[in-house]
Amino acid sequence: MKPIKxxxxxRKTVKVYHDNFQYxxxxxxxxxxxxxRAVSGALGITWHTALDKLVEKAHKLSDAPTSTECVGALLVxxxxxxxxxxxxxxxxxxxxxxxxxxxxSTCVLRVSxxxxxxxxxxxxxxxxxxxxxxxxxxxxx
Numbered sequence: 001m002k003p004i005k006x007x008x009x010x011r012k013t014v015k016v017y018h019d020n021f022q023y024x025x026x027x028x029x030x031x032x033x034x035x036x037r038a039v040s041g042a043l044g045i046t047w048h049t050a051l052d053k054l055v056e057k058a059h060k061l062s063d064a065p066t067s068t069e070c071v072g073a074l075l076v077x078x079x080x081x082x083x084x085x086x087x088x089x090x091x092x093x094x095x096x097x098x099x100x101x102x103x104x105s106t107c108v109l110r111v112s113x114x115x116x117x118x119x120x121x122x123x124x125x126x127x128x129x130x131x132x133x134x135x136x137x138x139x140x141x
């Protein structure tokens with residue numbers, strides 16, 4: 001797949017493959033903080049506030065602050081509901097860019113080894129993960 005454009009984001013260049021991708025990095029980290037970014041975007045809070053909330057939740061759960069379980073518990077506590085993607089009948093998992101275009105709501109999407117925020121039809125990340133397949137998502141009720 002050929003990128004439709006590239007954008008300069010700090011020290012790096014990001015290849016963009018889908019028109020509903022938006023670069024989103026509320027902190028200066030290059031990678032490794034997808035859970036914090038996703039929570040920040042979904043809850044509309046700063047990166048540092050998201051980290052503080054995840055650390056607090058991690059202490060209560062005796063888990064890592066960036067674990068899927070910790071993120072999920074924090075999102076549910078803030079009015080989100082988990083929706084698994086069922087492909088038991090031979091269905092196909094939707095891709096991030098497809099799902100985002102079809103859902104105007106605020107969601108955190110779970111894909112392989114990654115979390116990404118989707119708001120108003122756009123997925124927001126530091127790289128275009130639009131081709132990743134969804135395992136499930138938390139949606140704001």
